Amino acid sequence: MRKLALPDEVLLSVEKPERYIGNEVNMVRKNPADVDIRFVMCFPDVYEIGMSHLGIQILYDMFNRRDDVYCERVYSPWKDLDKVMREKKIPLFAIESQDPIKEFDFLGITLQYEMCYTNVLQILDLSGIPLMAKERTEDDPIVFGGGPCSYNPEPLADFFDVFYMGEGEKQYYRIFDIYKEHKKSGGTRKEFLEKVAEVPGMYVPMFYDVSYNEDGTIKEFKKNNEHAKDKIVKQLVVDMGNPDENAEFNYYPRKPLVPFIKATQDRVVLEIQRGCIRGCRFCQAGMVYRPVRERNIEFLKKLAYDMLHSTGHEEISLSSLSSSDFSHLEEIVNYLIDEFHGKGVNISLPSLRIDAFSLDVMSKVQDIRKSSLTFAPEAGSQRMRNVINKGLTEEVILKGASEAFHGGWNRVKLYFMLGLPTETIEDMEGIAELAEKVAEVYYEIPKDQRNGKVQVTASSSFFIPKPFTPFQWTRMCTKEEFLGKAKIVNAKMKMMLNKKSIKYNWHEADVSELEGLLARGDRKVCKTVLRAYELGALYDAWGDSFDNDIWEKAIEETGIDMDFYITRERSYDEILPWDFIDIGVTKKFLMREYENAKQEKVTPNCRMNCSGCGAMTFGGGVCFEAKN
Amino acid sequence: MKLRIKFAKRGYMKFVGHLDTMRYFQKAIRRADIDIAYSEGFNPHQLMSFAAPLGVGMTSEGEYMDIVVKSATSSEAIKKSLNETMVEGMEIISVVKLPDDSKNAMSIVAAADYSIKYREGYEPDIDIKSKFDEFLSQESIIITKKTKKSEKEVDIRPSIYEAKYADGIFELKLASASGEYLKPDLVFQAFNNYCGITDGKCTELKLALLINRVEVYAKNDNGFIPLEGLGGSF
Incomplete structure (x- = not known):
């Protein structure tokens, strides 16, 4: 039996000790002495969240297919254990072998949302790895960052040795091969990083210098090492539709890990496609994962079967940014229903457009009385929806709602954003009006055919401009402005005829502002993240842990001007902190899209008409669909 | 089936x-x-x-x-x-x-066997064997059970069906029915009380005891099965 890193005394004193003991179904066991490379994959949040992440499961499986690599996992210790580990000076350990993180060759950290940044520092700190990449020695693991937030890595540039831009399937094997060679020849850490810097998609921040203009904008972003590249090109799996499960880069776990405690995602996750054809102008995922690539339908069917069997999960969920756009949606959904629904397997279908097909499917697989329908109009008026290029029209929403109500549903959720560029009072009030119209549709149904009262829940989050979107230049609202907008919507809600059937809630404004800083920050923000961590910030993504006072203090002490990062409209000729990354989608396209937004002009989706975004350069996916 | x-x-x-x-x-x-x-x-x-x-x-x-x-x-x-x-x-x-x-x-669980030992370093500083025998020889063992609403005194002696201590291991057969359920650590809370032990590591029962449930029984005319x-x- 493995020996645990934490003694019983500790495990019995903390919440959910199962977070730290490993031994889950399908955990990979290897003898660390038998491998050349020890990699520990980290999701910097609590176990239940981290275990729900598909990307790590894919890479965990892919890395462990190699006999010379042992990939293990680590998550953020919860606050109770964090305290004990500091008091007792227990180093952070990997779940599988329970060995200290510091002994590993690589620590890979996925960055899924900005509010986990202080948890990244916690992981390094508890592991005994110097927080600053420059201070690390030959004894420290090489620290890799990846995931969506790496598309602006600059606010974390000081803390990472390498950022991997793009999909992990593509280059990690090559990096492992380089590392093995490097270890054999006895090179230094710096020499290894120089070799990595030459691999496509790899960004080694310390090989670049940034200088600034007097106004704080970037003057020059320049490499200081000849091995570094001027442009870092996003890596992606081009041939995702290959039916051959042994095809190069076509990795997907057949035996995903099954935790003992209930993870957020307690089900089989079937990724049907990557990317999105829609091109909503606020959406970073819609741009950075271009082009859309669908998986092969027969490949998916076999995967579904294998994973349900190897995990014993009672639920399977389709994963993609917009499942309704998947060409084989009906086929895969009908297959899942026919094959598994009678065998106690629930089928969950997030991100589906509400239409006749999806309502029919949902009525088969869900209990209508208990489930609610979700629409994401994102904005209250058609004008505003045109600005953000959200193709959903009021007509479609009301038609979908009507069909759903006739089908027996009586609960609807509506998601909106506030603070979008060019937003007017009419756009904000439109949120209340749309919610009202949905409620009215319900009451058009004759009383004897209704299923009780209708409940419409409208939620609004605050718009945060993200890198690599057409809105990357736009000004973001302050928290005062945000709250003012929420008040306008709330007041309008109260004036609605069916106000008793409508609930309205809005997101925290403090966190949104900070997320805005971290999303579009530059290297100067590194010291703010560090200072906030030193002052005790941790688990900032958790409402009850987030302490705005700490962050305000850190911002002040490190001389960060929030107006510069938040409310300032950038000019097209400004060097943005993330400009050195090439995601395929060109800056020219993003500019064109921002101008289209200002003119309220809608851009067709990728299947209707190619708008020349630049992603065609990768040579695959939707860009070549018609030509196949 | x-x-x-x-x-x-x-x-x-x-x-x-x-x-x-x-x-x-x-x-x-x-x-x-x-x-x-x-x-x-x-x-x-x-x-x-x-x-x-x-x-x-x-x-x-x-x-x-x-x-x-x-x-x-x-x-x-x-x-x-x-x-x-x-x-x-x-x-x-x-x-x-x-x-x-x-x-x-x-619905039919009546009793359970436990094999219990002290975690190393958590043993009480007494002659366990003789004290435990004395403890068991009592006609009644009264303990205060705390519930959310009230405290009440109960006699747990009748719920201890069998008990012995040898070679560092306690072997207990305790009532385990829904109406009469005796948690093994409660026996040790009573034992500590009996020995007059009010502090020290052996009072941290959650940690001090290594409890292994050995068997669970129903009861019929022939006894526990x-x-x-x-x-x-x-």
Whole structure:
């Protein structure tokens, strides 16, 4: 039996000790002495969240297919254990072998949302790895960052040795091969990083210098090492539709890990496609994962079967940014229903457009009385929806709602954003009006055919401009402005005829502002993240842990001007902190899209008409669909 | 067809709580392709029930669950296919078929055997053997049971069916029925009281005691009978 890193005394004193003991179904066991490379994959949040992440499961499986690599996992210790580990000076350990993180060759950290940044520092700190990449020695693991937030890595540039831009399937094997060679020849850490810097998609921040203009904008972003590249090109799996499960880069776990405690995602996750054809102008995922690539339908069917069997999960969920756009949606959904629904397997279908097909499917697989329908109009008026290029029209929403109500549903959720560029009072009030119209549709149904009262829940989050979107230049609202907008919507809600059937809630404004800083920050923000961590910030993504006072203090002490990062409209000729990354989608396209937004002009989706975004350069996916 | 499954929960699996153990077995049964029966309705669940929850921190050699299956080949086949999908520390010990009219395990549990020792460094500084014998020789052992609403005094002596201490190990047979349930650590709380021990490591009962449940019993005219004894191999 493995020996645990934490003694019983500790495990019995903390919440959910199962977070730290490993031994889950399908955990990979290897003898660390038998491998050349020890990699520990980290999701910097609590176990239940981290275990729900598909990307790590894919890479965990892919890395462990190699006999010379042992990939293990680590998550953020919860606050109770964090305290004990500091008091007792227990180093952070990997779940599988329970060995200290510091002994590993690589620590890979996925960055899924900005509010986990202080948890990244916690992981390094508890592991005994110097927080600053420059201070690390030959004894420290090489620290890799990846995931969506790496598309602006600059606010974390000081803390990472390498950022991997793009999909992990593509280059990690090559990096492992380089590392093995490097270890054999006895090179230094710096020499290894120089070799990595030459691999496509790899960004080694310390090989670049940034200088600034007097106004704080970037003057020059320049490499200081000849091995570094001027442009870092996003890596992606081009041939995702290959039916051959042994095809190069076509990795997907057949035996995903099954935790003992209930993870957020307690089900089989079937990724049907990557990317999105829609091109909503606020959406970073819609741009950075271009082009859309669908998986092969027969490949998916076999995967579904294998994973349900190897995990014993009672639920399977389709994963993609917009499942309704998947060409084989009906086929895969009908297959899942026919094959598994009678065998106690629930089928969950997030991100589906509400239409006749999806309502029919949902009525088969869900209990209508208990489930609610979700629409994401994102904005209250058609004008505003045109600005953000959200193709959903009021007509479609009301038609979908009507069909759903006739089908027996009586609960609807509506998601909106506030603070979008060019937003007017009419756009904000439109949120209340749309919610009202949905409620009215319900009451058009004759009383004897209704299923009780209708409940419409409208939620609004605050718009945060993200890198690599057409809105990357736009000004973001302050928290005062945000709250003012929420008040306008709330007041309008109260004036609605069916106000008793409508609930309205809005997101925290403090966190949104900070997320805005971290999303579009530059290297100067590194010291703010560090200072906030030193002052005790941790688990900032958790409402009850987030302490705005700490962050305000850190911002002040490190001389960060929030107006510069938040409310300032950038000019097209400004060097943005993330400009050195090439995601395929060109800056020219993003500019064109921002101008289209200002003119309220809608851009067709990728299947209707190619708008020349630049992603065609990768040579695959939707860009070549018609030509196949 | 009703089956009763006996399993062991060893080692670090003691950190897996009761609800998670149930979830673990629901998934294990699906992995092992057991032809389990489901309830009706929109969210069907497996027909499965556990005999008695085991507290976090305790190990066991005698846990039980009952399941209803639509078909089954043999005790051995089910045991084998389940064991092939168990994690380290979980093991299926036996699978028996119950008579159709048998009551579910939870309702018939009457007693349980425990094997308990002090964790190293947590032993009380007394002559355990003689003190424990004295303790047991009392006619009544009164202890204050705290509930959310009130405190009440109860005599736990009648619920201690058998008890002995030898070679550093306590072996106890305690009442475990829903109406009369004696938690093993309560015996040690009473023992500490009896010895006049009010502080020190041995009073941190959650940590001080290494508790292993050995067997769970029902009661019939012949006395206590292990739950697996109410069915037979097939």
